[in-house]
Amino acid sequence: MTDRTTILITGASSGLGEGMARRWAARGKNLALCARRLDRLEELRAELVAANPAIRVAVRELDVVDGDAVERVFGELDDELGGIDRFVLNAGLGKGASIGTGKAHANRETAMVNAVGTLNQAEAATMLLRQRGEGHLVFISSVSALRGMPKAQNTYGASKAFVSSLAQGLYAELDSAGSRITVSDILPGYIRTDINRSVKTALMTEFDEGVDALVKTIDAEPVRAFVPAKPWKALGPLLTALPEKISRRFV
Incomplete structure (x- = not known):
């Protein structure tokens, strides 16, 4: 496991992004935080620096659908913090x-946001990491990516399937070239956040437990991982293999 010192997180103004920022700040990591709500990011920065005076926290307003803005902002933050060695592509709807x-x-x-926005982030982050020759690129996907989802989750699941496929393809390319850039495809299950407020399932993980598992998993830099591991490490592969009428009971 490589010790990353400077981490960029998109979608950092709430939910899992904010939770990850708090955990890594407490561990002394410098942070670059991006989201559409700049006021919330500024409040979070003040809180994190007050609690952890040794760290540096830079914030930027960012709409990830704007590819030119993503490239500009990632470059600015990379310069401001002296080099980002982990990009967490977390922004999503x-x-x-x-x-x-x-x-x-x-x-x-x-x-x-989920498909084009993630592609924009991957383009900008990978360009910076290629210039440096190393680093960690993290795609936050979802267990919803594993097979088509019904009703309100249909487009969400399809967009997250795009995210996972993008991550897996980039990993294959970089790994075959012997690159020192690590790519992780992270598939969270149901974690209690605003994005899951309408989901009713017995498989819901409480927020703090979910964020702890997410940070621990990302720090290990796996190629692909379900979060939390229990029950999704076992259930995940089954969702792609079981008949539709059976798998539907678990999502």
Whole structure:
């Protein structure tokens, strides 16, 4: 496990992004935090620096759908903090509705942020890591990526399948070239955050437990991992193998 010192997190103003920022700040990591809500990021920065005076925290307002802005902001933060050695591509949306029910705007927004937004982040982050020759690139996907999801989760699951496929393809390319850039495809299960507020399942993990597991998993820099490992390490492969009527009971 490589000791990363400077970590960029998108979608850091709330949910898992904010939770990861708190954990890594407490461990003395320098942080670059991005989100659309700059006021919330500034509040978080003040809190984190007050609690951990030895760290540096830089924040930027960012809409990941804007590819030019992503490239500019990632470059600025990399310069400001003297080099980012881990990028956590966490920004995402969970909006959605059944296809063809008149709420296409919600599905389009989710697809743009989760798919195009992640591609924009991957382009900018990988370019910086290629220049440095090493580092860690983390794609936050979802167990919803494993097979088609019904109703409001349809577009969300499809967009996260894009995220995982992008991560796996980039890993294959870099690994075959002998690169020192590590790529991780992280698939969280149901963790109690705003994005899962409408989900009713017995498989829900409480927020603090989920964030702890997420940070521990990312620090280990796996190629692919389910979070938390229990029960998803066992359930995940089954979701892709079981007949539709059976697998649907677990998601």
